[in-house]
Amino acid sequence: MTDPIIHMEGIKKHFGNVIALNGVTFDVRPGECHCLLGDNGAGKSTFIKTMSGVHKPTAGSISFEGRPMSFDSPRDAMEAGIATVFQDLAMIPLMSVTRNFFMGREPKKGRFVKRFDLDAANAICMEEMRKMGINLRAPDQAVGTLSGGERQTVAIARAVYFGAKVLILDEPTSALGVRQTSNVLATIARVRSQGVGVVFISHNVRHALAVGDRFTVLNRGQTLGTAMKGEIDAAELQDLMAGGQELATLEGSLGGTI
């Protein structure tokens, strides 16, 4: 098996008296989709924030491409190649798809000359979206006129275009209908096949099972276990998320890891 891109070991995070994470171990390898499941308040968002440089862990260690690493800011993590697509997507609805695609990365010395080259940017944006299976009517179309699933795809496409090695998606399908959900799941599968390690956070076990290679369930800041694809079904995952009432019966399927 290939080495993980990022490995988080025994991560703890305390906010005053609140113990949000109490020793979480998690990794992601190139070309896999590792799903992080858990009920409300389980610690999913806190965990990905420690992975993406927003929070410093209270205890535990992070290694990135085999070397010890500590991220001081989200920018640090981003520069290492960890891209996070948060649920609100941080897009400006009235701005064009292209402008959103390049937001914060416009003219850079050496990359673009002096001025933002809109024609070149439009062409890149159209092409990158096409690769993700979306044919834009026009690159100057406002992002606000796209569907929720298409907006998710813009966010994913730009992360991949700018060199993400790890792509973290926080509940990308929770607000979407069936058709848009399947488009986003197809996008995840495409990104994974390009060698990116995807961390997919979800409440929805069916969405997770549709694209996941590994599944880790968080409960009250602790991992209840990790299962490989084919080792666990929807009902078992659902039970685990609910706190593992049926731990005994699940132990077999999880190989005794719970």
Ligand SMILES: Nc1ncnc2c1ncn2[C@@H]1O[C@H](COP(=O)(O)OP(=O)(O)OP(=O)(O)O)[C@@H](O)[C@H]1O
């Ligand atoms: N900045 C903070 N200060 C204090 N407590 C926090 C902070 N952030 C998170 N928590 C607490 O940590 C716990 C885990 O929260 P977190 O947001 O990580 O859960 P989650 O699994 O993402 O839940 P949801 O599915 O509802 O998004 C909760 O009890 C929450 O109240």
Ligand SMILES: [Mg+2]
């Ligand atoms: Mg959350």
